[in-house]
Amino acid sequence: MTEENEPQEKRQNGVRFRGPVVLRRGQVQESTTDQRLLDSRGPTEWLHSDPWRVHRITAEFVEGFGALAELGPAVAVFGSARTKPxxxxxxxxxEVGRLLAEAGYAVITGGGPGAMESANQGAVKGGGTSVGLGIELPFEQGLNDYVDLGVNFRYFFARKTMFVKYAQGFVVLPGGFGTMDELFEALTLVxxxxxxxxPIVLLGKDYWSGLVDWLRGTMVARGKASEADLALFTLTDSPAEAVQAIQGSNGRRAADESAAFAEKVAAERSGEQWPEG
Structure with a gap:
């Protein structure tokens, strides 16, 4: 096929059209997309370009969605990789991993050592599904041995989407910057x-109380958040209470959805038009 009639990349009056992209003057490349694909001896810099990264990002979402689509009810457990056994x-x-598994939840962690490993271990002991969503880091970490279903990610934002999309709640053990990042993203989304x-549960009063006091005494006191925002999470020392908080919230959600459905059916039967959404 000649360059003039090639559908994906062609030149007209000094202008090159590469799919939906228009190139002129110094942006015009003499080679075609097919040529660069088939020329294995060519440069490899394009592998690190932003357009190529878009495909990697898409692939990460596709892999994550495909791996977790049939997971069922799940709870994400966060905490420090530095937590000692x-x-x-x-x-x-x-304990919280075991109780979640026995309550019918899959347990999702970051797949690493420390607190993440502990929750995965508990999920295995409880006979549940143990999931690890790993992340590429400068230092080698890898998935812990208690992960039954593992997905490794290059990009934090793709990985974080999987946590929120497939988990029905978070249990947050003591942790560092990564744990704080997940915690406050969840709080912001709620x-x-x-x-x-x-539901978001902070497990470990001794560790989290200082943060909660700061939220109340500084953030809320200075009008940067409301007192009601402090009700977005539960603080406890008990793994059993943490699981109960998760179950209670999901039970209320199911009841709310059932009530909304019943109201919709009643409205349809009475001839009223039900609003979309």
Whole structure:
């Protein structure tokens, strides 16, 4: 096929059309897309270009959606990779993972060591599905041995989407910057109603109380948040109470959805038009 009639990349009056992209003057390349694809001896810089990254990003979403689509009810458990196996925090992670599994939830973690490993271990002990969503880091980490279903990501934002999309709540063990990032993203999504009926439990009063005091004494006191925003999460020391908070919230959500459906049916039967959405 000649360059003049090639559908994906062609030149007209000094202008090159590459799919939907228009190139003129210094942006025009003499080679075609097919030529660059088939020329294995050519440069490889294009592999690191932004358009190529779009395909990698798309692939990560496709892989994540495909792997988790049939997961069923799930809860994400976050916490520090530095948590020691002999610590109370690790034992709490094992217990909350076990209780979640026994309550019928899959357990999703970041797939790494420490608190993440503890929750995955608990999920296995409870006979549930243990999921790990790993992330490419400068230092090698890998998925822990208790992960039954694992997906590794290059991009944090793709990975974070999977946590929120496939989890019905978060349990947050003591952790560092990564844990804080996940926690406050979840709080923001709930506060702005991007997700609804999404329980968030902070497990470990001694660790989290200072943060909660700051939220109340500084953020709320200075008008940067409302007192009602502090009700978006539950603070407890008990893994059992953490799981109960998750179950209670999801039970209320199911009841609300059932009530909304019944109201819709009643409105349709009475001839009223039900609003979309």
């Amino acid at each position: 002999e610590s109370t925090e690790y034992r709490q992670g094992v 506060q702005t109603r991007k997700v609804t009926s999404f």
